Amino acid sequence: MRSGREPARAVIDLVASGFAELPDDSSPSTVDGPLGWHGYDLAVAQASERTGERESVVCGVAEIGGVTAVVVAFEFGFLGGSLGTRTGARIEQAFTHARELRLPVVSLVATGGSRMQEGTPALMQLPRIARQIALTRGAGLPHVAVLRDPTTGGGWATLGAGADVVLGLRGAQVGFAGSRVRPPGYSVTQQFAAGLVDQLVPPDELRDRLERWLKLLTTPAGEPAPVPRALGAKTVPETGWDAVLRARAPSRPRAEEYLAAYFDWHEPINGDRAGGVDAGVLCGFGHRDGRTVAYAAQRGTATRPAGFRTAARLVKLADRLGIPVLTLVDTPGAANDAAAEKAGIGAAIAEMFTAIAATRVPVTTLLIGEGGSGGALAFAAPDRMWATPDSYLAVISPELAAAILKRDPSQVRATADQLRLRPQDLVELGIAAGVAELDQAPEHATDQATTR
The missing domain is CATH 3.90.226.10 (2-enoyl-CoA Hydratase; Chain A, domain 1)
Incomplete structure (x- = not known):
């Protein structure tokens, strides 16, 4: 694995086992999308043929280190992993499923941001996703995000930066503005230095790190933390x-x-x-x-x-x-x-x-x-x-x-x-x-x- 542009299902296979995809309940778009953008249907059809996916996210349930989790994986090959109206619907469905089954969520993010061909309706998926994150927080369920290459725009400002624990793959471009908007792109290392990413992870260590984090976040102790033993002096000071x-x-x-x-x-x-x-x-x-x-x-x-x-x-x-x-x-x-x-x-x-x-x-x-x-x-x-x-x-x-x-x-x-x-x-x-x-x-x- 490189820094994250591998197909969504390849990344899922790398970090999880027994993946069961959720059914696609999203409604098909109108002709050439909500804006009637000429040639949009053709672009979607070509992206689907190229990637084998119907949208820019693949959502399902899988086992990661013995913990069952809902996985949201972006397919960057599908129109740059962009967020459209059907993308938002799929993500909403995944988070709802996680709350119904009391499962943690793992977001494997690789996106260029909102989908230009759908305009403002695509942009409106951001508050839709943010609401799902807020509801899942309120339910006391953990959300771990993995920042792949690239993670920019609304994907960074919701699923990425909004997660409880944020892991960044080394070498990834991460920032609100992508490299085509404000070159050169901001790196995950810079985001880590600014306190916006919890850990930098080599791609070949991602599975182990996710397994450790899911185990930590889903096995709380049932009693107060024991008091550590003193490691230094054994007698109290005189003065x-x-x-x-x-x-x-x-x-x-x-x-x-x-x-x-x-x-x-x-x-x-x-x-x-x-x-x-x-x-x-x-x-x-x-x-x-x-x-x-x-x-x-x-x-x-x-x-x-x-x-x-x-x-x-x-x-x-x-x-x-x-x-x-x-x-x-x-x-x-x-x-x-x-x-x-x-x-x-x-x-x-x-x-x-x-x-x-x-x-x-x-x-x-x-x-x-x-x-x-x-x-x-x-x-x-x-x-x-x-x-x-x-x-x-x-x-x-x-x-x-x-x-x-x-x-x-x-x-x-x-x-x-x-x-x-x-x-x-x-x-x-x-x-x-x-x-x-x-x-x-x-x-x-x-x-x-x-x-x-």
């Missing part, structure tokens, strides 16, 4: 300043190590869907003991607006799919430079606070390092938070607290003690449920949360 130094130590275990120890395997999502990526925040879904847990983890850097928005996107998606969430808190605080303010850091923090406050699935939090003010607390579940022995949580850093109080720099250590930021202080204050390694075994996490 507040000791807690700060431990949390800032370069050798302390970080989010990557916690995720590797916690999950059998996991898949990341990328970006805030608004043009931003924060490398200091890791988000995705992981497989643990046969079930799925979503995760949002800070990596010890100042969290930027894109990091909060990506994490909020993860929490909202997990909530819709009934998947419990694990958050790992580790940041000196939210980014507060001019670029962060311009990008809406306050609104981004508010979005993350609201996402956790509104979620119906349980959120489990482990404080694994620095916990600096609201930038840390936005990632935390206030009723299910644990701390490791090498962590702290404070209203502000001891240095800044001393400065605000107009204290001599020599008073920073004493200020750290007064802030009561140590993990054991957090337990005594009723903020944390426990210190992870000392009194918390993963299998007892739920009991600890209810009896604090």
Whole structure:
């Protein structure tokens, strides 16, 4: 497989088995289409003869890695995979079928956009498709899109960018404007860098990646995420300043190590869907003991607006799919430079606070390092938070607290003690449920949360 212009059925055969096509319930077009475009019927007939298809999409039900899914595959050889009125009808039928059978949807997109020969009636298929996506979201069913070459126009702005998880085949042209409208075409790599694509996938790895994603999105855990074991220090710090130094130590275990120890395997999502990526925040879904847990983890850097928005996107998606969430808190605080303010850091923090406050699935939090003010607390579940022995949580850093109080720099250590930021202080204050390694075994996490 190259980057995606293979026939629709060849792509389906590559990623799925047992494909059963849905019956075509769409009505035939009027003579030369809704606009009476001279020669349109002939063009459709020639496209059909060339591809063996009656329209630019092939829809049906198939097995992907043991998960039954509805598949919508574009046939680029049929008038450039363009969206016409019958295309919209077929896609609507496929999504309706998915909701009736409670099945996930996989869109294998390769399209040049709306069909010129059908004019505005073709363009009106976009809100029709968007409604089907919205109804399927509301039904709590996942939608995974694969961006083949090319994915442009309305196909990108609905089935592509509107999916829950977006996988892009390396080498594909992806953008709202195609190469004939605004050359050169925008690449999938650029879309990934802008946080609009979750993963770049080599074509020969597509089947494995789809199998992993469908397994993750359809096997939610039936209980709260267990609390991870602490990986660093085994005893609590003696003083507040000791807690700060431990949390800032370069050798302390970080989010990557916690995720590797916690999950059998996991898949990341990328970006805030608004043009931003924060490398200091890791988000995705992981497989643990046969079930799925979503995760949002800070990596010890100042969290930027894109990091909060990506994490909020993860929490909202997990909530819709009934998947419990694990958050790992580790940041000196939210980014507060001019670029962060311009990008809406306050609104981004508010979005993350609201996402956790509104979620119906349980959120489990482990404080694994620095916990600096609201930038840390936005990632935390206030009723299910644990701390490791090498962590702290404070209203502000001891240095800044001393400065605000107009204290001599020599008073920073004493200020750290007064802030009561140590993990054991957090337990005594009723903020944390426990210190992870000392009194918390993963299998007892739920009991600890209810009896604090």
